[in-house]
Amino acid sequence: MAKMVDVARHAGVSIKTVSRVLNNEPHVRETLRDKVRKSVEALGYVPSASARNLRSNRTYTIHLVSHSLRSNFVNAIQFGALQACQERGYRMAVSMVTPGMAENEETLRAWCDNLVKAGKPDGLILMPPMSNVPIVSEIVSDAGIPIVRIGPNRIRDKNATVTIDDQAAARSATEYLIELGHRRIAFVRGKEDQDATHERFAGYQRALADHDIGFDPSLIAPGLFDFETGLAAGDKFLAFENPPTAVFAANDDMAAGVLVAAHRKGISVPDDLSIIGFDDSEIAEKMWPALTTVRQPLQDLGSAATSVLIGGNGWSSSETNSRTKFLPYELITRQSTGPVGED
Amino acid sequence: MAKMVDVARHAGVSIKTVSRVLNNEPHVRETLRDKVRKSVEALGYVPSASARNLRSNRTYTIHLVSHSLRSNFVNAIQFGALQACQERGYRMAVSMVTPGMAENEETLRAWCDNLVKAGKPDGLILMPPMSNVPIVSEIVSDAGIPIVRIGPNRIRDKNATVTIDDQAAARSATEYLIELGHRRIAFVRGKEDQDATHERFAGYQRALADHDIGFDPSLIAPGLFDFETGLAAGDKFLAFENPPTAVFAANDDMAAGVLVAAHRKGISVPDDLSIIGFDDSEIAEKMWPALTTVRQPLQDLGSAATSVLIGGNGWSSSETNSRTKFLPYELITRQSTGPVGED
DNA sequence: TATGAAATTGACAACGTAGTCAATGAAAAT
DNA sequence: ATTTTCATTGACTACGTTGTCAATTTCATA
Numbered sequence: 001m002a003k004m005v006d007v008a009r010h011a012g013v014s015i016k017t018v019s020r021v022l023n024n025e026p027h028v029r030e031t032l033r034d035k036v037r038k039s040v041e042a043l044g045y046v047p048s049a050s051a052r053n054l055r056s057n058r059t060y061t062i063h064l065v066s067h068s069l070r071s072n073f074v075n076a077i078q079f080g081a082l083q084a085c086q087e088r089g090y091r092m093a094v095s096m097v098t099p100g101m102a103e104n105e106e107t108l109r110a111w112c113d114n115l116v117k118a119g120k121p122d123g124l125i126l127m128p129p130m131s132n133v134p135i136v137s138e139i140v141s142d143a144g145i146p147i148v149r150i151g152p153n154r155i156r157d158k159n160a161t162v163t164i165d166d167q168a169a170a171r172s173a174t175e176y177l178i179e180l181g182h183r184r185i186a187f188v189r190g191k192e193d194q195d196a197t198h199e200r201f202a203g204y205q206r207a208l209a210d211h212d213i214g215f216d217p218s219l220i221a222p223g224l225f226d227f228e229t230g231l232a233a234g235d236k237f238l239a240f241e242n243p244p245t246a247v248f249a250a251n252d253d254m255a256a257g258v259l260v261a262a263h264r265k266g267i268s269v270p271d272d273l274s275i276i277g278f279d280d281s282e283i284a285e286k287m288w289p290a291l292t293t294v295r296q297p298l299q300d301l302g303s304a305a306t307s308v309l310i311g312g313n314g315w316s317s318s319e320t321n322s323r324t325k326f327l328p329y330e331l332i333t334r335q336s337t338g339p340v341g342e343d
Numbered sequence: 344m345a346k347m348v349d350v351a352r353h354a355g356v357s358i359k360t361v362s363r364v365l366n367n368e369p370h371v372r373e374t375l376r377d378k379v380r381k382s383v384e385a386l387g388y389v390p391s392a393s394a395r396n397l398r399s400n401r402t403y404t405i406h407l408v409s410h411s412l413r414s415n416f417v418n419a420i421q422f423g424a425l426q427a428c429q430e431r432g433y434r435m436a437v438s439m440v441t442p443g444m445a446e447n448e449e450t451l452r453a454w455c456d457n458l459v460k461a462g463k464p465d466g467l468i469l470m471p472p473m474s475n476v477p478i479v480s481e482i483v484s485d486a487g488i489p490i491v492r493i494g495p496n497r498i499r500d501k502n503a504t505v506t507i508d509d510q511a512a513a514r515s516a517t518e519y520l521i522e523l524g525h526r527r528i529a530f531v532r533g534k535e536d537q538d539a540t541h542e543r544f545a546g547y548q549r550a551l552a553d554h555d556i557g558f559d560p561s562l563i564a565p566g567l568f569d570f571e572t573g574l575a576a577g578d579k580f581l582a583f584e585n586p587p588t589a590v591f592a593a594n595d596d597m598a599a600g601v602l603v604a605a606h607r608k609g610i611s612v613p614d615d616l617s618i619i620g621f622d623d624s625e626i627a628e629k630m631w632p633a634l635t636t637v638r639q640p641l642q643d644l645g646s647a648a649t650s651v652l653i654g655g656n657g658w659s660s661s662e663t664n665s666r667t668k669f670l671p672y673e674l675i676t677r678q679s680t681g682p683v684g685e686d
Numbered sequence: 687t688a689t690g691a692a693a694t695t696g697a698c699a700a701c702g703t704a705g706t707c708a709a710t711g712a713a714a715a716t
Numbered sequence: 717a718t719t720t721t722c723a724t725t726g727a728c729t730a731c732g733t734t735g736t737c738a739a740t741t742t743c744a745t746a
Contacts, residue, residue, distance in 0.1 A: 014696040046460035051732035053393035054701050075418045093436045117389035227629050256629040263631040283626050286570050286599040288606040357726040370724055394702035397731050
């Protein structure tokens with residue numbers, strides 16, 4: 001395979017000049033530049049990433065870390081991030097923190113250490129729930145590798161976070177239900193170790209309080225952000241003598257579960273029950289009735305995170321104040337919500 | 344950061360000995376091994392992947408290439424592949440062939456060339472529809488990098504393919520409908536540039552022929568493997584004077600579209616219309632009624648592909664006969680199919 | 687024309703590891 | 717006791733690029 005010295009010989013210049021041309025460095029005459037480019041073309045030369053990495057200590061690689069890739073949420077963000085990487089000539093690597101690792105702090109620490117020392121990525125994107133784990137941020141940061149966390153989190157360090165304002169979003173979703181006349185609004189929580197759950201719940205509570213609607217603890221169900229727990233929550237609520245007229249689930253998968261629970265009981269959505277989700281994930285518009293939900297610009301979250309890491313995004317690294325970038329959310333009204341029926 | 348020479352000094356040995364211990368090579372006394380391991384631990388040493396790559400010309404990286412990551416199909420396979428990689432200490436990189444590239448052969452060629460020469464992955468996993476493009480396989484193969492193609496394809500080279508038997512699977516899905524008494528069975532095709540579409544259609548036709556059911560071209564709709572085209576197909580079929588009693592869609596997203604079309608028209612599923620999908624993707628069981636579908640072991644496809652590349656899977660590279668590994672499919676019967684109603 | 691400054695170019699070193707090969711020591715065979 | 721064999725260990729080099737710095741050329745200025 002052709003290497004730099006071959007190109008140099010072919011073009012009649014030194015390898016350093018070839019290097020300069022390839023890296024768009026100044027101080028090379030245009031005529032030489034052309035000659036080198038032609039030689040590169042003629043030999044089909046492509047620089048070795050390994051050698052470049054070793055010498056320059058930069059890998060041009062962004063590493064995306066998540067817990068499990070099996071979710072539309074992670075998938076969409078990854079897509080946005082990868083697209084942004086490729087546009088800028090960066091590669092993208094992915095890793096998962098398997099359930100076993102996350103539990104034992106020592107294992108997790110070793111894993112992170114290995115990740116950053118071996119791979120030396122130019123930046124790390126932490127997906128929820130890894131974005132909520134302080135020691136991950138800490139170890140990676142200590143190694144001098146910039147991080148962007150995705151999604152709401154309470155870690156306050158020099159690293160950036162890219163997210164939507166989950167609390168405000170949940171609040172406006174709840175207010176939308178209130179405006180439709182709903183008063184008995186149930187809420188399905190997500191995983192307790194993710195700050196998104198708490199933020200969304202806080203938004204829900206805030207909306208109720210703002211509209212003088214008493215908080216009824218029986219209208220809160222636990223959840224794990226998955227279909228099954230949504231189904232269970234729906235079954236629970238719909239078994240009440242006086243069931244809620246609307247359910248707000250902390251994500252779409254759980255909302256789908258509530259919807260199926262309603263279908264099974266022959267309860268009409270949205271006539272007898274309004275359902276609202278969160279994320280606007282892929283399934284939201286494939287359900288029937290199509291799900292009203294809060295749209296997170298997932299792809300944009302991914303590409304914004306990448307931009308923060310690679311630069312050229314207008315963020316100065318010396319920025320002292322807020323290191324959290326909020327992207328706009330949007331309430332997508334579809335057919336799963338409607339005015340409260342007379343009872 | 345600690346490097347090998349630091350470990351060597353700390354342990355009082357040469358760097359070569361450290362190297363031997365780290366790579367589990369023979370010819371090191373157990374006492375020295377221990378000493379080295381202790382020094383590694385003490386210094387928190389992790390070998391540099393860049394240096395190792397450069398020297399050994401191996402990257403311990405599997406590269407996954409797809410068209411777009413935004414599908415449950417790709418997502419699930421990626422998950423399986425990543426898991427298998429991590430278990431064996433390999434890294435995983437991902438790339439997308441953007442729509443623009445795929446069209447121009449010269450661009451695609453350059454892109455592939457760059458991918459393999461720069462990154463030098465130890466193996467490549469090609470997802471559909473890239474697994475169906477001959478020149479990609481060709482270029483990568485020429486660079487001496489092993490490939491595994493996922494999904495059915497008609498390329499016959501020395502590289503491996505991991506897939507299910509799409510034709511047989513489609514045939515048994517169709518037969519299931521026939522056994523339920525259906526005779527007017529519609530079919531929604533997928534993208535025409537993917538062999539999966541043709542294989543599944545062939546299986547559908549074969550089942551009809553085997554049961555002496557005449558082929559009715561009006562019961563075939565085009566599709567792009569997405570929800571919208573499924574919806575359009577459903578609208579088309581259900582507008583017939585004599586609509587089909589069952590629809591077989593070439594994937595789940597399109598089946599979801601057919602289902603919503605039926606819901607909108609007030610047609611009861613499965614009483615008046617049976618629907619069957621393909622893939623058993625994430626949404627299949629989140630719909631209502633839950634979708635009967637052909638399950639592809641997507642995660643297994645991903646991990647099997649990885650195993651083929653990394654080795655230790657029982658496949659000899661000198662294997663001369665079949666280079667296609669068929670994984671088992673399974674018909675998952677849920678609530679979207681039922682016996683044909685009397686008309 | 688002479689002079690200084692800046693642009694241009696290349697020789698050489700260095701990144702951190704694995705491969706080669708020779709030197710040493712220990713065990714087995716004579 | 718001597719030779720042979722093999723396990724053990726380390727010195728040195730190569731991988732292909734980029735960084736350093738000095739040498740040379742070009743250009744603007746005096």
